[in-house]
Amino acid sequence: MTISVLIVDDSALIRDILSRMLMRDGDIKVVGTATDPIDARTKIKDLNPDVVTLDIEMPNMNGLQFLDRLMRLRPTPVVMVSTLTKKGASETLLALELGAVDFVAKPSADYEGGLDAFGVGLRDKIRAAAKSDVRGRSASRAEVPKVTLKTAAAPAGSVIAIGASTGGVEAIRAVLTALPADCPPVLITQHMPPGFTTRFAARLDELCALTVVEAQDRQPLQVGHAYIARGDYHLRVERSSGQLKTRLSQDELASGHRPSVDVLFESVARTVGPLAVGAILTGMGRDGARGLKLMREAGAYTVGQSQASSLVYGMPRVAFEEGAVVEQAPIEAIADRLANALSKLRAAA
Template sequence: MSIKVLVVDDSALIREVLTRMLSRDGDIDVVGTATDPIDAREKIKQLNPDVVTLDIEMPNMNGLAFLEKLMRLRPTPVVMVSTLTKKGASETLLALELGAVDFVAKPSAEFAGGIDAFGAGLRDKIRAAAKSDVRGQASRVDAPKVAIRTAAAPDGALIAIGASTGGVEAIRTVLTNMPADCPPIVIAQHMPAGFTGRFAARLDELCALKVAEAEDRMPLLPGHAYVAPGDFHLRVERSSGQLKCRLGQDGLESGHRPSVDVLFTSVAKTVGAMAVGAILTGMGRDGARGLKLMREAGAYTVGQSQASALVYGMPRVAFEEGAVVEQAPIDQIAGRLANALNKVRPAA
């Protein structure tokens, strides 16, 4: 059964390009296009698409305003088509907070890897969106929030988190629940260059922690979280007795850069049993191998539960391969990590 897609964009050229790209492999069927949210509203009623692609800047109604109404009245998987600007990055993150599954950056003349790579990435995101549980997420009632009093641990302890599709909101949920006394947190979220800096800044606004985009050789400090920059692998190394960030642009790993596997593997090797790790929502298998290495090194590991994951791909593979000690709903993961940190013992 093909995936039915409605393309919403005020540019005739973009509508044509997206339609051609999405139709290429035969498993995605563009059942219609719309020029603005008013047009889209009628087409969604008529065509009942599985996934909608949505531009932000459109006449008659802003894409964000339309998205907010759509997710409230008729939850539907939406992939945003965003401009690669500071304003575009901020609006894209807001769209993800409002319930969009994922986003793609509009291709430009200097698009890395060219138009074919853009098309392949877009098709993958549409497939992930079609499998996502936006209706379940919209109806899910969070458990009452119990404040975590402390996540203190010995010097040298570390928290590692990896995610992909749906991860922006999942990571926000975990980090906003973590107290300011927690060990350093390192994060690999599949996200292109140009968006990770704004993502880190947004988390910094919302959390008790200090959140920043990771820089090469940046020391890892308690009460701080470090987001892998788009198009860079993030590794953890020990230098002069201190844990530090190391960035690299070596080849894609598990199809990604940043790769969760690369981050987790470095944590297993460098931090061992003094680490704790979480693998969150996302499509594919990135992170399972690295998380298993962490568990084998003595680290506590947790995977996001199926019921709370927007896309139960990466956590499912990690669970099936024995990489996680336990699975938990997203709103309980910070508590599980904090509890595990209380049991961490200093390295001999």
Template sequence: MSIKVLVVDDSALIREVLTRMLSRDGDIEVVDTATDPIDARQKIKDLNPDVVTLDIEMPNMNGLQFLEKLMRLRPTPVIMVSTLTKKGASETLLALELGAVDFVAKPSAEFAGGIEAFGVGLREKIRAAAKSDVRGRSASRAEPPKLAVKTAAAPNGALIAIGASTGGVEAIRAVLSQMPADCPPIVIAQHMPPGFTGRFAARLDEVCAIKVIEAEDRMPLLPGHAYVAKGDFHLRVERSSGQLKCRLTQDELTSGHRPSVDILFESVAKTVGNMAVGAILTGMGRDGARGLKLMRDAGAYTVGQSKSSALVYGMPRVAFEEGAVVEQAPVEDIASRLANALVRLKSAA
């Protein structure tokens, strides 16, 4: 059965491009298009689409206002169609916090890889969105945030590694917001294009006790800091002059991604070994499973987000099936599981 999609955009050209791209493989059907949220509201009621693509800047009602109402009154998987600007990045991240499943950058003549690559990525995200559990997440969003966990002054050389994809913006925030200011360094690979990771780090920094920044090459890894892999760069951890540091490279895509969670986790397994703890969170595909298995084999504690709390149970499922995780846990418990593992490391030391 095909996935029913409603395309909402005030640009006739974008509506035409999205419709053509989505209809390419035959498993996705654009049941209609809408020019603004007022038009979309009635069509969502009449057509009950599986997924909605939504522009942010539209007449009559801002896309963010419409998204907030939609997720409150009729939770539906939404893919945002965003502009690659600083303002566009901020609004897109807000949309993900409001409940959008994922986003794509608006296609343009300069689109890296061309319009065909854009279409492939868009269709993958629509398929993932159709399987996502937005109703379950919408209900859980009302839960009050937990108090910060205690890491009991983890031993020197300890490190936390986190990887995520679709749904990861909210999942990473749920984990990092519980981390205390004295926690070990945290390295993060979140699938996100250039122009968005810096803003993502800045938004996390606003709500966390720790300092969250976009990683730069050769940057030392300090306690109480989290480092987000830069869009279109792999992030590795290396040891130089006795200190753990970030290493950024632009070598080939791994597991279909740059940054790749596998690349990050593999470097952590090699460089930090049993002094690391790792978590794989919501996301489609299998990136991270191989690297997390290497971390576990090296003696690290590893945890995967549980199916019940993952927006897209793809990456955590593969990691679980391949024996890469010690245990699975709801996203709201992952920070405490990581903290407990660090306490055990301290005791062993």
């Protein structure tokens, strides 16, 4: 089945690059382009595309304003085309909160790996967006806010590990904002390029009772803190001088990614074992399934996001099918499941 795409960007050069990159494999067809949101509004009605790519800075109407209206009136999978700047990162995170499925960094002459690498990533994101359930997520946005857990009592040395990809920004926010300030250290790998994880951590820190930071190398893990894997760096946990610490590296891609969820989960299985709990959230592909299974085999409690609540039920599906999860749960229940598992660890200790 061919995926139809509408490109919305005021730059003729970007429209041309995106068009050529998208149609290279033959399974994606650019059915139209628009120079601004006013133009896009008409073409979305006429062409009914499967996916829309959307720039943020455009004439006549800001891309974020248009996205907000689109997701309320006609929910459609949207992939943002973002600039690699601090302002661009902040606006991109807001776009994901408003309902965008994913984003790509706008290509430039010095793009690492060249335009071919950019094209591969872009096409993968469009394919994931085409499979996403934005209508279901738009309906769930009206739900009553969940009650924050009061405690996540756990024995010393416990760790929470979370992995996600497409749709993960909002899923991680839903879990972290429900966790209490006294919970064990949280290690998070979200597939995200350099330049965006700093703002992602800062945004979560504003919203959560936890202290959320972008992970630095060899940081001692602290109760009440969450550590986000830096873009283009694997995040592991290691034991050094009797302490659990973060470990960052740029060794080769794992499961096609850096940072990789498998890398994080495997290190947690090896270093923390039965004192860990883990969650695999929305995302395309299979990254994390192998590592989460190792965590479960090491005695850790593991949970996968349910299909109904996943924007893209790829990573959780593979983990479930391979026996890596103890149970599946909707996103709004995952923090409670993790806290309950930690409380049981405390009782057993």
